[in-house]
Every structure is written in structure tokens, then in C-alpha cells.
Amino acid sequence: xxxxxxxxxxxxxxxxxxxxxxxxxxxxxxxxxxxxxxxxxxxxxxxxxxxxxxxxxxxxxxxxxxxxxxxxxxxxxxxxxxxxxxxxxxxxxxxxxxxxxxxxxxxxxxxxxxxxxxxxxxxxxxxxxxxxxxxxxxxxxxxxxxxxxxxxxxxxxxxxxxxxxxxxxxxxxxxxxxxxxxxxxxxxxxxxxxxxxxxxxxxxxxxxxxxxxxxxxxxxxxxxxxxxxxxxxxxxxxxxxxxxxxxxxxxxxxxxxxxxxxxxxxxxxxxxxxxxxxxxxxxxxxxxxxxxxxxxxxxxxxxxxxxxxxxxxxxxxxxxxxxxxxxxxxxxxxxxxxxxxxxxxxxxxxxxxxxxxxxxxxx
Amino acid sequence: xxxxxxxxxxxxxxxxxxxxxxxxxxxxxxxxxxxxxxxxxxxxxxxxxxxxxxxxxxxxxxxxxxxxxxxxxxxxxxxxxxxxxxxxxxxxxxxxxxxxxxxxxxxxxxxxxxxxxxxxxxxxxxxxxxxxxxxxxxxxxxxxxxxxxxxxxxxxxxxxxxxxxxxxxxxxxxxxxxxxxxxxxxxxxxxxxxxxxxxxxxxxxxxxxxxxxxxxxxxxxxxxxxxxxxxxxxxxxxxxxxxxxxxxxxxxxxxxxxxxxxxxxxxxxxxxxxxxxxxxxxxxxxxxxxxxxxxxxxxxxxxxxxxxxxxxxxxxxxxxxxxxxxxxxxxxxxxxxxxxxxxxxxxxxxxxxxxxxxxxxxx
Numbered sequence: 001x002x003x004x005x006x007x008x009x010x011x012x013x014x015x016x017x018x019x020x021x022x023x024x025x026x027x028x029x030x031x032x033x034x035x036x037x038x039x040x041x042x043x044x045x046x047x048x049x050x051x052x053x054x055x056x057x058x059x060x061x062x063x064x065x066x067x068x069x070x071x072x073x074x075x076x077x078x079x080x081x082x083x084x085x086x087x088x089x090x091x092x093x094x095x096x097x098x099x100x101x102x103x104x105x106x107x108x109x110x111x112x113x114x115x116x117x118x119x120x121x122x123x124x125x126x127x128x129x130x131x132x133x134x135x136x137x138x139x140x141x142x143x144x145x146x147x148x149x150x151x152x153x154x155x156x157x158x159x160x161x162x163x164x165x166x167x168x169x170x171x172x173x174x175x176x177x178x179x180x181x182x183x184x185x186x187x188x189x190x191x192x193x194x195x196x197x198x199x200x201x202x203x204x205x206x207x208x209x210x211x212x213x214x215x216x217x218x219x220x221x222x223x224x225x226x227x228x229x230x231x232x233x234x235x236x237x238x239x240x241x242x243x244x245x246x247x248x249x250x251x252x253x254x255x256x257x258x259x260x261x262x263x264x265x266x267x268x269x270x271x272x273x274x275x276x277x278x279x280x281x282x283x284x285x286x287x288x289x290x291x292x293x294x295x296x297x298x299x300x301x302x303x304x305x306x307x308x309x310x311x312x313x314x315x316x317x318x319x320x321x322x323x324x325x326x327x328x329x330x331x332x333x334x335x336x337x338x339x340x341x342x343x344x345x346x347x348x349x350x351x352x353x354x355x356x357x358x359x360x361x362x363x
Numbered sequence: 364x365x366x367x368x369x370x371x372x373x374x375x376x377x378x379x380x381x382x383x384x385x386x387x388x389x390x391x392x393x394x395x396x397x398x399x400x401x402x403x404x405x406x407x408x409x410x411x412x413x414x415x416x417x418x419x420x421x422x423x424x425x426x427x428x429x430x431x432x433x434x435x436x437x438x439x440x441x442x443x444x445x446x447x448x449x450x451x452x453x454x455x456x457x458x459x460x461x462x463x464x465x466x467x468x469x470x471x472x473x474x475x476x477x478x479x480x481x482x483x484x485x486x487x488x489x490x491x492x493x494x495x496x497x498x499x500x501x502x503x504x505x506x507x508x509x510x511x512x513x514x515x516x517x518x519x520x521x522x523x524x525x526x527x528x529x530x531x532x533x534x535x536x537x538x539x540x541x542x543x544x545x546x547x548x549x550x551x552x553x554x555x556x557x558x559x560x561x562x563x564x565x566x567x568x569x570x571x572x573x574x575x576x577x578x579x580x581x582x583x584x585x586x587x588x589x590x591x592x593x594x595x596x597x598x599x600x601x602x603x604x605x606x607x608x609x610x611x612x613x614x615x616x617x618x619x620x621x622x623x624x625x626x627x628x629x630x631x632x633x634x635x636x637x638x639x640x641x642x643x644x645x646x647x648x649x650x651x652x653x654x655x656x657x658x659x660x661x662x663x664x665x666x667x668x669x670x671x672x673x674x675x676x677x678x679x680x681x682x683x684x685x686x687x688x689x690x691x692x693x694x695x696x697x698x699x700x701x702x703x704x705x706x707x708x709x710x711x712x713x714x715x716x717x718x719x720x721x722x723x724x725x726x
Binding site: 097098099100102103105106107109110142143144145146148157159160161162167171172173174175176177178179180181182200201202205206209211222224297338340341342343344345346347 | 459460461462463465466468469470472473505506507508509511520522523524525530534535536537538539540541542543544545563564565568569572574585587660701703704705706707708709710
């Protein structure tokens with residue numbers, strides 16, 4: 001029963017995407033049919049229209065709108081590009097083919113649609129996201145980067161050739177890639193009661209070897225540095241659809257903090273989207289205070305680390321006391337530590353001692 | 364029958380590693396027992412002792428040796444570090460635990476073994492590789508990076524908890540990670556007659572979506588940029604154990620060429636190893652001449668590209684006429700192209716037209 005509901009979520013999503021694209025086309029057609037120059041209105045993404053919203057705990061767009069009209073000769077080019085991009089996205093989604101930002105840029109040439117460079121094409125794709133309120137992964141434009149997952153979650157694929165195929169994500173002990181197929185898979189069942197996201201491949205493997213998935217009933221996600229958007233969306237689905245709390249473990253430095261923060265609250269340039277964040281996810285470590293409490297081997301902060309910490313200190317996403325305390329502690333101790341630093345107490349200390357302590361502390 | 368032989372290869376390897384480490388220990392013990400200061404001799408890895416060998420088609424070490432002796436007070440530190448690293452590697456291999464370069468560096472502190480920095484620890488691990496003639500993955504020290512594989516190959520895992528478990532590498536349509544478990548898996552059976560290695564995640568997914576594995580009977584390997592050492596070893600095993608020819612597809616620029624070359628002939632700093640190269644693998648594209656012949660959309664070479672091309676031109680690994688011709692063509696047309704550039708002819712052109720043409724041309 002529960003499963004049926006979830007299944008329909010995935011299928012409905014695809015239908016919603018196709019319908020959105022089609023009604024965008026219909027609106028344009030209608031305007032022309034009535035003898036008007038067609039136009040498209042969308043929220044402005046300029047810096048002065050981006051606000052942090054403490055309620056949804058992410059950046060959002062304000063009330064300013066921009067309009068692209070075929071009547072304005074300077075709008076003609078981006079207007080046409082946007083319509084083509086919507087058409088091409090519809091083709092991709094209809095035929096269940098995936099692509100990348102780069103593919104779209106080059107594909108345009110097959111249609112004699114001109115983009116002066118990759119940046120121009122990327123911007124138009126973001127325009128389409130903004131118009132539709134959907135993320136580009138929804139209309140099958142995926143990132144290059146891949147990360148991985150391992151744990152007791154049975155999924156059912158929906159991609160061509162694998163429809164209805166059910167697999168458990170513990171099947172391969174090195175983990176399974178998070179790509180377009182897994183992103184669009186249905187979640188069938190799990191015994192896990194939490195998600196643990198890990199920054200680095202070596203530690204991801206350590207966690208699997210030490211059976212963290214069993215000992216802690218956890219689904220393990222490798223972010224492989226900054227989590228690709230598809231992975232952030234996947235983590236959100238685990239949190240929303242399966243009601244699993246999410247704990248994030250990164251290196252103890254400003255870059256590790258920010259890997260966690262982007263999973264939690266997203267980024268300013270995705271202020272037009274709502275499906276890439278997991279506001280209830282917790283950054284569980286390595287904190288600056290962990291460096292002190294666990295007497296970890298450290299490296300000194302360098303200038304760029306310090307500069308970054310001052311930026312984060314002023315960032316509205318970091319206003320909560322915990323984040324502020326950790327930033328201050330980093331600036332005070334002037335040191336940083338990697339996740340592997342726990343190996344100074346033996347290879348399994350991180351799993352045997354640190355992990356349970358931090359899960360308890362941040363739950 | 365064939366399978367049994369392969370199975371024994373994997374198991375024998377582990378036994379060989381343990382025996383090598385134990386006899387290193389025994390040699391040292393014996394020397395001390397006889398009242399000598401213990402010492403270890405190994406080939407020198409200094410630049411003047413690295414040669415390109417056209418027969419094995421990779422860099423090798425020459426006849427110069429270095430000796431580390433406990434009698435020499437300046438050797439005492441690296442000698443002790445080397446002995447500890449051998450001990451720690453033996454622990455890892457015995458207990459079937461994997462680690463990373465970074466883990467080893469921090470683990471040393473658990474034994475009050477001092478390394479002044481990561482670089483010093485990495486060097487000692489390379490010393491141990493040189494002494495044993497084994498790569499660090501053999502004694503369970505793995506890279507951070509992960510890449511992926513997809514295709515009709517049934518493997519049998521040998522890692523704890525998965526012993527004897529057989530799986531087919533088409534089971535997950537996004538691909539399976541190449542980590543320690545897959546690296547040490549046995550190859551049971553395949554219907555594939557070739558391996559296609561691909562630089563980028565987006566194209567790897569495109570190839571799966573377009574059923575390249577079926578249409579071309581291929582096992583697909585994602586290198587995700589420069590292939591991690593474990594992936595290079597995995598490709599070598601596919602080539603050696605299954606006798607499959609290997610074709611490599613990269614971007615059409617000096618960096619793409621070099622991704623292919625490192626899979627084929629390895630690097631100068633792995634001159635002490637023999638198990639990371641696949642000398643018969645082919646770089647199948649994107650060639651500079653493909654850019655011309657297929658009229659691909661291009662970007663201009665920048666200064667660092669040109670500088671790199673001149674370096675490659677003088678590199679002994681690049682002396683074959685094909686590589687020299689391609690380098691010259693790049694320098695002449697002063698342009699580069701990405702794999703996705705083929706999308707200008709439609710998303711599936713690369714699979715329908717380019718791939719079969721290039722497989723034929725380079726086979």
C-alpha cells in the first residue's frame with residue numbers, strides 16, 4: 001500500500017514534467033494565435049532578488065519578475081533559445097534519454113540553434129528551471145559527476161530495459177552509482193532507520209567493511225566531495241519519502257562544513273528550486289570542537305581557509321548557534337583535521353567510538 | 364575449468380603478498396640474529412634510473428640500487444618506517460581491511476611511528492612497493508577515487524561477507540563502483556568481446572542507455588577523468604585474464620590523450636610496477652584528425668594545452684607514428700573538442716556512427 005503510493009510519486013513526477021513543458025508550449029501558441037507577441041514571465045534571479053528564508057531554511061527568490069517578450073528585439077534571442085530548450089527537454093523526457101549541460105549545448109547545433117558559449121546555454125537551462133519550478137534533472141539533464149550508495153534499500157528501476165526490476169543496494173560491496181536510473185527508481189522497502197552521508201571514498205569503504213550499515217541500520221551515501229545535484233536530490237528523497245534522518249560526516253574544515261551545508265540548505269544559485277535541500281539533515285562532524293575533544297592530528301588553517309570561515313560566518317545559512325560556535329572554534333584553534341585523522345587511534349576507532357557518539361549527539 | 368584457474372589467481376595473489384611481506388620480515392630478523400645490522404636493498408627510483416622500455420612499453424627502473432641500513436644513522440628513520448609499513452600492510456592484508464595513503468599516515472601515530480608529513484609516508488609506501496615488486500593495492504592500500512563499470516561480466520566476490528556471491532555487472536543500470544571488492548573479485552564469465560573505457564560520466568550513461576554493451580558486446584568502464592590505479596589494474600585484468608581488447612575514448616585534447624596513455628603505458632612514477640598498464644589498449648578517439656574529419660565544434664587550444672602537447676611530443680611513450688601524427692595535427696589546427704561535441708549531429712550519432720567507425724579503425 002505504502003509502496004503503491006511511492007510508485008505513483010515517481011510516475012506522477014514524469015507526467016507533471018511533460019505536462020508543464022506542454023502547457024508552456026500551449027501558452028506561447030495561444031498568445032500567437034490571438035495575435036500577440038508571445039512572452040514568458042519568471043522570477044528574477046538577480047542577486048538583489050535572492051533572500052534567505054529561515055522558514056524553508058534555504059535561499060529563495062523574491063517578488064521581482066522578468067519578462068522575455070518576442071516583441072522586444074533584444075529578447076528575441078534568449079526567448080527563442082528558451083523555447084528550443086523546452087522543446088529539447090520534452091524530447092529527452094518523452095524518449096527517456098538523459099543528457100548533460102554540455103550535451104545540450106552541442107545538441108543545439110544539430111537544430112541550428114545558436115548559443116555563443118556553454119555559459120549562455122547553461123543560463124537558459126536555469127531559466128527553464130525557473131519558469132517551470134522544476135530542476136533540470138527532472139527533465140533529464142544530469143550532472144557529469146557520480147557518487148554512490150550502499151545499504152539495505154530495495155529499489156525498483158523505472159528506466160527502459162529495467163522496468164520493474166527490484167534490487168537491493170547491498171548487492172555490490174563497493175556500492176552502486178547514483179546516476180539517472182537510481183535517481184528515478186522507486187523506493188520499495190528498507191530496514192534502515194537513518195542515512196549517513198560521507199565525504200570520502202576511502203571512509204565509505206571503511207564503513208562498509210566495518211558493517212556500519214548493519215550495526216547502525218544505515219544507508220550509506222558517498223558524496224565524493226561536494227555532492228552532485230542528483231545525489232542531493234536522492235538524499236532528500238530518502239529523508240522525505242522514507243522519513244529517515246540524515247547525518248553528514250565531512251572533513252573538519254570550512255570546505256567540509258560547506259559540503260554538509262549545501263546538502264542541508266542548498267546554494268544561492270539554486271534559489272529558484274525546492275527539491276535539492278534536506279533542511280533537517282545534520283552535520284555530525286568532524287567539528288572544530290571534535291578536533292579539540294578528540295585531540296586529533298591537525299594541519300594549520302591556511303589563508304584561504306580563514307578567509308572562507310569569515311565568509312561563512314556572515315552567511316545567513318550559518319546563523320544557528322552550532323555553526324557559529326564551530327566557525328569560532330576553527331578561527332580560535334587555527335587548525336583543521338581530516339576524517340582519516342581518527343586512524344591515529346586505530347582504523348576502526350571512527351566506527352567503534354566516534355560514530356556512535358556523534359550520532360547520539362546530533363540526533 | 365577455465366574458471367577454476369582464474370579463481371586460483373586471485374587467491375594465490377593474496378598468499379603471494381603475505382609471503383612476500385613475511386619473508387621481508389624474516390630476512391631482517393635473520394640478519395639481526397646473525398649479529399648484523401639489518402639492511403634492505405631496492406632499485407633506485409631517482410630520475411636518472413628511470414628508462415622507457417619499448418619492449419614492455421612502459422617506464423622501468425635501471426640497474427642502480429639503493430640500500431637502507433640500520434648501521435647508518437641517517438638511514439635509521441626511513442628503515443624503521445619501512446619495516447613498520449610492511450608490518451602494517453601485513454595486518455591489513457591478514458585481516459582483509461582496506462585503507463588509503465592518508466589512513467596509513469594517521470595510523471602510524473597509533474603506533475608512535477613518526478612521519479613528518481603525508482609525503483614522507485607516501486614515499487615509504489612506494490619504497491615498500493619497490494622492495495616487494497607489488498602495487499600498494501595488493502597490500503590493501505587503495506586510492507580515494509572511485510570509478511565504475513557496466514557490462515555482461517559475472518564476477519564472484521572474495522571479500523568477507525560476500526565470499527562466493529556471484530553477480531552480473533549489468534545488474535544496476537547506473538553502473539557499479541570499482542573499489543576494493545571488485546578489484547579482488549574473480550571473473551567468472553562474460554559474453555563480451557571487448558572493453559570500452561570512457562572518460563566522462565555523462566557519456567558512460569549515454570552508452571548504457573543506447574545499449575552499447577549489447578550492440579557492441581562490450582564491457583563499459585568509466586574512468587572519471589584520469590583513471591584511478593585500481594581501475595587501471597581492473598582494465599589490465601579484463602585484458603589479460605579475459606583476453607579482451609581495450610578501446611579508450613577521451614576528449615580530443617592533450618589531457619584526454621594522456622588519460623589514454625596512462626592506461627596504456629603507465630607513468631614514470633610507477634616505473635617500479637608492472638601491473639598497472641595495458642600496453643595493447645588502443646586510444647580510439649577523439650583524435651585531432653577526428654576533429655577535422657567529423658567537422659566537430661571546437662574550442663581554441665590555450666597556452667597550457669600547447670605547452671603540454673610539446674611535452675608529449677618528446678615523451679618516449681608517444682613515439683609511435685599515430686600519436687605523433689595526432690600531436691602534430693592538434694598543433695596545426697590549434698583546436699580541441701570534447702566527446703559531447705558529437706551531439707551536434709544528434710545525441711545518438713556518437714553511438715550509431717562514430718563508435719563503430721573508430722572501433723573498426725583501431726582494432
